[in-house]
Structures are given as structure tokens and as C-alpha cells.
Amino acid sequence: MATETHEAAGEGLADAVGVAAHSADAAPGMPQLDFGTFPNQIFWLAVTLVVIYLVLSRVALPRIAAILAERAGTITNDLAAAEDLKAKAVEAEEAYNKALADARAEATRIAAATRAEIQADLDDAIAKADAEIAEKAAESEKAIADIRAGALAAVEEVAKDTAAELVAALGGKSDAAAIDGAVGARVKG
Amino acid sequence: MASEAHGAEGGGLVFHPMDQFIVKPLFGDGPVAWYTPTNVTLWMGITILAVIALLVLSTSKRAIVPSRGQSVAEMAYGFIYKMLEDVTGKEGVKYFPYVMTLFMFIVLANFLGLIPMAFTTTSHIAVTAVLAVLVFLSVTILGFIKNGVSFLGLFWVSAAPLPLRPILAVIEIISYFVRPVSHSIRLAGNMMAGHAVIKVFAGFAAIAAISPLSVVAITAMYGLEVLVAFIQAYVFIILTCVYLKDALHPHH
Numbered sequence: 001m002a003t004e005t006h007e008a009a010g011e012g013l014a015d016a017v018g019v020a021a022h023s024a025d026a027a028p029g030m031p032q033l034d035f036g037t038f039p040n041q042i043f044w045l046a047v048t049l050v051v052i053y054l055v056l057s058r059v060a061l062p063r064i065a066a067i068l069a070e071r072a073g074t075i076t077n078d079l080a081a082a083e084d085l086k087a088k089a090v091e092a093e094e095a096y097n098k099a100l101a102d103a104r105a106e107a108t109r110i111a112a113a114t115r116a117e118i119q120a121d122l123d124d125a126i127a128k129a130d131a132e133i134a135e136k137a138a139e140s141e142k143a144i145a146d147i148r149a150g151a152l153a154a155v156e157e158v159a160k161d162t163a164a165e166l167v168a169a170l171g172g173k174s175d176a177a178a179i180d181g182a183v184g185a186r187v188k189g
Numbered sequence: 190m191a192s193e194a195h196g197a198e199g200g201g202l203v204f205h206p207m208d209q210f211i212v213k214p215l216f217g218d219g220p221v222a223w224y225t226p227t228n229v230t231l232w233m234g235i236t237i238l239a240v241i242a243l244l245v246l247s248t249s250k251r252a253i254v255p256s257r258g259q260s261v262a263e264m265a266y267g268f269i270y271k272m273l274e275d276v277t278g279k280e281g282v283k284y285f286p287y288v289m290t291l292f293m294f295i296v297l298a299n300f301l302g303l304i305p306m307a308f309t310t311t312s313h314i315a316v317t318a319v320l321a322v323l324v325f326l327s328v329t330i331l332g333f334i335k336n337g338v339s340f341l342g343l344f345w346v347s348a349a350p351l352p353l354r355p356i357l358a359v360i361e362i363i364s365y366f367v368r369p370v371s372h373s374i375r376l377a378g379n380m381m382a383g384h385a386v387i388k389v390f391a392g393f394a395a396i397a398a399i400s401p402l403s404v405v406a407i408t409a410m411y412g413l414e415v416l417v418a419f420i421q422a423y424v425f426i427i428l429t430c431v432y433l434k435d436a437l438h439p440h441h
Contacts, residue, residue: 030207032314032381037212039223041315048233049323052240052294057286060244064266067251067259074253 152187159183203395206388210312210381228308229316232301236310239297265293269426276430280437287327288433291320292426299380299418303411311421312380314373321373324429332436343439372428379421383414 031037163179215226244265247258255263269292273281295311302309310316332340344361346354387410394403 031210031212032312032377034212037221037227037229038315040212040221040225040227041229041310041313042319043223044227044230044233045310045316045319048237049290049294051237053286053290055237055241055245056290056293060240060248060262061266061286061289063248063251064244064262067248067253067255068263068266070251071253 156187204392206385232308232310236298240293273430277434296422309380314377317373317377321369325369328432328436340439376421376425
């Protein structure tokens with residue numbers, strides 16, 4: 001292209017990077033070395049730095065420092081509170097365990113007392129029953145003895161009657177007194 | 190046609206990679222006087238607004254549990270504060286607003302300069318030189334105020350053998366005065382070079398055959414530039430901290 005001129009030939013860095021510099025104006029290859037713009041840049045840089053410095057030192061940095069300090073404080077407080085709560089929880093657990101142990105001991109005591117009471121009642125009842133049984137047994141024994149005595153008397157009488165009848169049937173004259181004596185002697189024997 | 194080194198097709202390949210750095214008046218087309226509102230003014234103003242948005246507006250709720258914006262502000266604060274404290278010790282902490290101002294200006298100007306069509310204020314040696322000279326002067330003056338004449342002990346390497354000390358002193362003094370030069374050119378050079386390279390790649394996009402490659406290259410360079418934008422701000426600030434440490438504790 002004929003329009004693509006090389007006016008900038010020989011300009012240091014512009015050519016070093018393989019550049020055809022602007023053909024319109026004769027500005028140097030590096031705008032960085034255009035000293036005419038230096039006062040402008042330095043002035044605006046000074047303004048910028050002062051503004052940023054004021055914004056940072058007056059507003060931003062104290063605020064961020066406060067936020068960080070507050071957060072550190074909150075974390076410390078929360079940790080302390082957590083420690084507190086943990087201690088309280090341990091305490092509560094101990095109290096609970098103590099109450100549990102107390103209740104268990106109380107229950108054991110009540111159970112033992114109840115058992116003793118029931119045992120006493122039981123012993124009483126058994127003694128009473130034994131006494132009743134003994135009484136009933138004695139009564140029964142007496143009744144049996146009576147019955148046995150009655151039976152013996154009946155046996156003697158039946159034997160006497162039978163003997164008298166036998167004597168009469170054989171043609172003898174029954175002598176009541178002799179029969180009584182003989183039967184009595186036999187029955188006893 | 191013969192002068193077209195890159196063999197343009199048809200319309201020709203026009204490179205103006207440095208045009209993006211031209212300082213122009215915002216209104217009209219007159220000369221640039223020191224007070225003229227220029228694109229420098231515009232982009233520095235936008236930088237100020239960005240600083241306010243990032244550090245003031247985002248923290249306006251003062252939340253204990255921070256929002257995303259507030260987290261960024263707190264991270265920036267913590268990052269610079271910790272760096273300053275680690276490098277200079279407790280005595281350096283009172284210069285924190287000053288260091289933070291430099292950091293916020295540089296990092297946001299670098300990032301804003303990456304917006305397409307933006308003007309990168311930190312790519313100008315005039316701007317970075319002022320920043321570097323500010324650091325150099327304030328650190329030197331602070332050194333003499335804090336330590337008096339014994340600040341010169343910075344140049345007298347007492348750990349070295351006696352005959353070597355004068356020679357080392359000369360080297361130390363030269364390196365001390367070269368500090369603002371390297372400090373400023375490092376930042377401006379990095380910003381300028383990256384932007385210029387992206388622009389050169391963009392120029393190649395006019396050729397249909399290599400335009401896909403050009404787009405890929407621009408994307409890769411842009412990613413690299415995002416990294417460079419932050420790293421250069423970080424480097425500038427950590428060097429500022431190191432110089433400040435020298436002023437506060439000049440003895441090796």
C-alpha cells in the first residue's frame with residue numbers, strides 16, 4: 001500500500017516491535033516519551049492520589065478496621081459464651097446424673113421396705129394359718145378318737161348281743177353277766 | 190506496497206499498537222496543558238470511583254458476616270496490612286494508608302486498563318515515575334528523620350571485610366539511586382509491553398488466514414496480562430515495603 005508509509009522509520013521502540021507508526025501527526029513513536037503531556041499527567045495523578053488517600057484514611061480504612069475488630073470481638077465473645085454454655089451443660093448433666101442416682105437409691109429403699117412389709121404380713125398369715133391348721137387337726141383328732149371309742153363300744157355290744165343270741169339258739173340259758181365278762185375278755189384280747 | 194512487511198491481503202495491515210497510549214484532550218482537539226481534562230483525567234477518575242466502590246460502598250453495611258464485595262475489601266486490606274507488618278514490623282504500620290493508597294491506585298488502574306478501549310494510566314512512565322519518586326523521597330526523608338546521620342549506615346556494610354567496605358559503599362549508593370528508576374520502569378514497561386503486544390496480535394486478525402490464531406493469541410495474552418496487572422502492583426508495593434524497612438531499620 002502506498003498509503004502505508006514509513007515515516008516513523010528509525011523511531012526506536014515503535015520500529016523495534018515492527019510497527020508502522022501513525023502517518024498523520026509527527027508524534028514520537030512512544031506516547032510515553034511525549035514530554036508535553038507530562039505536566040498534565042502529573043497534575044491529574046497528584047489529584048487522584050490525594051483523593052484516594054483522603055477517601056482511604058478518612059473513611060475506608062477506619063471502617064474496615066472497625067469491622068474486622070468487631071468481628072474479632074464477636075468471635076471471642078461467642079467462643080466465651082459457647083465455653084460458658086458447655087460448662088453449664090456439663091453441670092446440668094452432673095445434676096441429672098445425681099438426681100438419677102438418688103432416685104435409683106430411693107427406689108431400692110422403697111422396694112426393700114415394701115418387700116420387708118410384705119414378708120411380715122406373709123409371716124403373720126402363715127403363722128395364723130398354721131395355728132388354725134393345728135387347731136383343726138386337734139379337733140379332728142378328738143373327733144376320730146370319739147368315733148373310735150364309739151365304734152369299740154358298738155363292737156362290744158354287737159358281740160354281746162350276738163353271743164347272747166348264739167347261747168339262746170344253742171339252747172342254753174343266757175347268763176348276761178357271764179356273757180358280758182367273756183365278750184369283754186375276748187374283745188380286749 | 191513494498192514497505193508492507195507483513196504481506197497484507199487487499200486492504201493492508203495497519204499497526205498502531207502505541208496509539209492506545211496517546212494522551213488526548215477529552216473535549217476538542219487543542220493542545221494538552223497541565224490542567225486540560227484528558228483521557229488521563231477520565232481514567233484516573235474512574236480509578237477513584239472504583240476505589241470508592243470497592244472499599245467504601247461495599248463496606249457500607251458493616252456486616253459481621255461479609256457480603257462478597259465486603260470480603261474483597263477486607264481481603265485487600267488484610268493482604269496489604271499483613272505484607273506491611275511482615276516486612277517492616279510494627280513501626281511500619283502507621284504508614285499503612287499511604288501504602289494502601291499506592292496499591293489501590295496501581296492495581297485498579299492496571300485492571301481498568303485491561304478493559305478494551307480503556308486508557309492505561311500506569312503504562313505511562315510519567316505516572317509511575319511520580320509514584321516511584323514519591324516512594325524514594327519519602328523513604329529517604331523518613332530514614333534521615335528516624336535515624337539521623339546513622340541512616341548512612343545503610344551504605345556501610347559492616348559485615349564485609351574493611352578494605353571492601355568503600356567499594357561496597359559505592360555500589361550500595363548507586364543501587365540506592367537506581368531504585369526509583371527500576372521501580373517505575375518495571376511497572377510502566379510491563380503494562381505498556383503487554384498492551385502493545387495484544388494490539389499487534391489484534392492487527393494480525395485482519396488477515397483471514399491467521400485471524401483464528403490471532404484471537405487465540407490475544408486471549409492467551411489477555412489472561413497473562415490479568416496476572417501481570419496484579420503481580421506488578423504486588424511487586425511495586427512489596428518493594429515499597431522493603432524500602433520503608435530500610436528507612437526504619439537501616440543497619441544490615
